[in-house]
Amino acid sequence: MIRLLFNTINNCTKLFFVILLLLSTRHIVVGQKKSQKPNVIFIYADDLGYGDLSAYGATKISTPNIDRLAKEGLKFTNAHATSGTCTPSRYALMTGNYPWRKKGTGVLPGNASLIIPTDKITLPLVFQNAGYKTGVVGKWHLGLGSPGKDINWNKPLKVGPNEVGFDYAYFFPATSDRVPTVFIENHDIVGYEKEDPIEVNYVEKIGKEPTGKENPELLKLLASPDHGHSNTIVNGIGRIGWMSGGKRARWADEEIAHVFLDKAEQFIEENQKNPFFLYFSLNDIHVPRMPSTEFKGKSKMGLRGDVILQMDWTVGEILKKLKSLGLEENTMIIFSSDNGPVLDDGYADKAVELSEGHKPAGVLRGGKYSAFEGGSRVPWLVRWTGTIKPATVSNALVCQIDLLSSFAQYFQQKIEDTEATDSFAIMDALIGKSKIGRESIVKQGGALSYTKGNWKYIEPSTNQPFNKLTGTELGNDPKPQLYDLNKDPGERNNVASQYPAKIKLMAEELARIKDAGGSR
Template sequence: MLNIKFVLLSFLGLSTFTSAQEIIIGKEKPNIVLIYVDDLGYGDIGINGAIGVETPNTDKLAANGINFTDAHSAAATCTPSRYSLLTGQYAFRSKAQIIDGDASLIINPEVRTLPDMLKHAGYSTGVVGKWHLGLGNGNTNWNGRVHPGPKEVGFDYSFLIPSTGDRVPTVYLENQKVVGLSANDPIHVSYTERLDGYPIGTEHPELLKQHTDSQHLGSIINGISRIGYMKGGESALWVDEEIPFVLTNRANSFINTHAEKPFFLFFSLHDIHQPRIANIKFVEASSMGPRGDVIAQMDWCVGQVMGQLEKLGLTKDTMIIFTSDNGPILDDGYLDYAPELVGDHSPGGGFKGSKYSIYEAGTRMPTIVSWPKAINPGTSHALLSQVDLYASLAKLVGQKLEKKDAPDSEEHLNAWLGKTSEGRKVLLEEAYTFGLRMGDYKYIMPKKSNEVPEWLVNKFVDPGFSTLPLLFNLKNDRSEEHNIAAQHPKIVEQMQQQLNKILGTNESH
């Protein structure tokens, strides 16, 4: 007997899948590609008003999907956001913070992660790009298999930048082994004592492609002075200008290898994190200097992945989630004249704040979700957090979570798919203090001291520290300029109580 619904929808040229629930019932599991950009602000893509740089591939993704205006990373810095994304747990609960390049793995292998859950649902899982979640158990030996690492937390395949481009070691790891390493030239890494394997930034400024602050004056490799010291591994060193090509090729190779069954790819770009060293292909691709050029470079990477999916006939069966780990930063230690060249461009899209800041631009991320089989293009104003992707994707692929799994992740699948504009009622924002969103209201918890550390002052960042409670109505004050806490003491009290529940404390600072 013919399915009348199928015949009617086919006649109208519509998909037979009209809701996430029908897809689950039909065992229809999309490929999932999570494109995680680094330090990309809400306003840094064309669809959100970028000036001085074009992002045609990202804009095309938005035109075929949902562009979210109020979706957030879990924190305003990279390691905490990545930790929350993969574990479904707020970073502060495990004191996860920005870590050195030789730090131990900060995700407990006993914790069931997002890739663990997807593996259980039948997915092949891979991570390509920036990791910055630690590797090993301390005193890491870089000359063998480094473990625990991605494999121990759910990824079948990994090709990594171990931490960030501004930290040693400056080598790739494939399946937790350094790529191209010679046994006759072993790697040594230290963040506490000087190693004389490579020139040191404090002593040889004439070798630098970009001058830098005092934090980044360790080993010079490829003309870039890094945090930390490194010796050996010369045959394995990366070339910064080639990173986007190397990572994109590995991402597309993973897609090609796993095209026959559902896969999850966490494509974690290094762009647009400093040092911003654009390939010659993208130099002067923008009017904003290196920062704008690497935005164009990032967009090229997105287009290459989209093209690979199309080539393999996987576009309509693939959910692409495009977003960033934290807000924008113009000066994060390297002199590339981003503040001077930014022009009329607003990296935060008109919102106040930046990376490291509790103001909105610190966590309000450019976020696009595309899945042609199930999503109608449009714009969503749903309030969402990346910590919710875990529970939401579990719902999509029919996985029941145990109570200990993803404790802070809320299931909002219909919001991510654009079926509803209802998202979170309460959303935590984490930087070096805490903020809370309830509808249009934004609350920032007071601190005992509003003194800003010197390292933040040097980055020209306003972190949002205050000894008084701060309350803003974002509906008519998106730049968070007018503190209305004194006029609304009951709202302040209510929001502090909600924050206390999340933090598990009765403290107000």
């Protein structure tokens, strides 16, 4: 009886300590989860306008997966790329520097040298320095190889995304309408065969392959006149530039979205136990718009509408992947676009006719290439479950150029005064804890503009005011322009003549920023 009592007490004691250990362990796990660095996925759409999503008022098309980010997180109404075109916006995102400060940061050909410095801080390096695994999947368009040297496509491409902070890279060099039309994984062209060497030229025709100009009967997607999409035909589509060789390595446009999604999901799976940063740079909705079969005709808005739906599906698949891996709560997702919208950008895909009733830029004036707001005010959604309050809307002035300094501040990293000179640390605004973002912003869309508070000044420009090829108002005017964006977000009423003192002040402030070599 005594032994039974002793064993019972002993077992109860053991049970008590087991329960205590489990409780203690549970406390440790919870504590680790709360203190863990969040994964960050930046999803970058291409040529997506402020009014192209149903979360931003579109009624002719529905984007439920992207809308979820707004419902479950934060929607910005005053968010910006630095530029009205892709390469400069991406340069600013990566470096924290305004692109107009450096020559050669305009829209690059497919054989351009790398324009990102390899010896300066970059956005992916901030994450690497914080112990993250970093990856880029998708469009690159920031050049490859050392400056001043021709790219040899038949050897490993050793100067590119990996050299500016990405542990893993799966991308194509420029845009899908430019040669070379190949995927690159880290330093190697996927599917390359040495028996079929690749050559690329943007000055003169090379090889004997058919071109869109000489063989229009071979095209499955006709080019718009005078846009330049009349050179080497790949997958039935004329491209900008000439290419020979690499037959097995060339992509089919219809597969691009699926290939990039597969690689993005693979990166997430392989790094699910580590903090990771993924720069997921979508091909959609850039031309040539060639969705996979499952999305063709689905939107009733033609190919442009179809690729918007494909883009939305892609975002939905990323959300599913995060949920399946249990990463929803500890992953910050940022969704934005590199510049404003364009309908006819080089191919006869009936985007203009079939968009009737849809306003790609919403209430904004202009679009891609423009100094008006439609050129660079873009959708921006952020979801970080448990940190960002659902269905939050912010009018804080934010810019993609600020991500570098904001994450550096978050990780308590010091940025040298000579680096990321135009990037501001505004993390509280970026996650909805503050309604105050940056004080002002300089943007380029041909002419430079300067926005401070509700006032926007566009400096005088004698360049053409209208792009006849794309049908876009460029915002160029030999006279200064001034708009009150609170009262006139569509920039219809130039009030420069009513506020000469304001014009003088803003012109002087813009000049000081240009001369200073940095904003912060």
